[in-house]
Amino acid sequence: MATEFPTSPPAARSIETQRFDTPVPYQQAFDMQRARCGEIEAGRAGNLLMLLEHPPVFTLGRRSDPNNILLNASQLREKGIELHYVDRGGDVTYHGPGQLVAYPILDLSQWRLSIRWYLRSLEEVLVRLVARYDLPGERLDGFSGVWVRGAKVAAIGVGIHNWVTFHGIALNVAPNMTHFTHIIPCGITDKPVTSLRQLLGDAPPMNEVMTAFDEEFRSYFLDQPPS
């Protein structure tokens, strides 16, 4: 006897993952995010998770204080670090090789229309990710990002346009940590920045961390009740 299948299965939420094996220039990655946002808003594309590294770059949010960058233009050139103003919240951030950057381009109308919920969700994904390495990730009241033993291991800064997300998170796996000494990250002077390498003594391979992030991200977001 034939098995009866439901005639109309519930519409499945899906997230496509796009991984980059070589560092993607900041502007190029930004243009790709905005293009995908436009496609999603127009109903021509679905959710996307971009996983990549950037070449060295300092980024300033709209509310950033330029005095939080402690190098002048010629010193930046000398060190090969770019500077970008970007449309996200948050203050000065460093991105560079050895740091996992994840840009989720999600239509939040499929989850919840809440910026606060989305920020907390990204933190939860990161807490679960560092737990794989037996690290106690924490949220700190009044500061976004994820912290381990009082030091920031991952930064968060998002943009939302018509409830489609862009920008995202940056997790320090094994970046050149001296570059963080040239800025006051997120305008916070008395809180140190750390990396998985500093916390573990040895860094897991970037490829492995990308896969782990992808798995934790998908399992969190695909498990959430639909809106």
Place this chain on the structure above:
Amino acid sequence: MKFEVRLPAMGEDATEEATVAYWPIEEGEVIHEGDDLVELTTDKAAFSVPSPKTGTLVEKVVEEGDEVEVGDLICILDV
């Protein structure tokens, strides 16, 4: 006709203060319904407020750097 634009509630988030980050248009310019009228930031998120009507931006009532709350008058359009 003058139309007062007030900051709408953004989704299900409880009222919280946001900062005016950026006006993408100037006074005297025409904006279409649904286009980005003003961009706001909270602690770690930036989001744009779509224009509720098509019209000419007559006056920006709040400036970049101002703190705003849901219901605040942000600008006046001539529609």
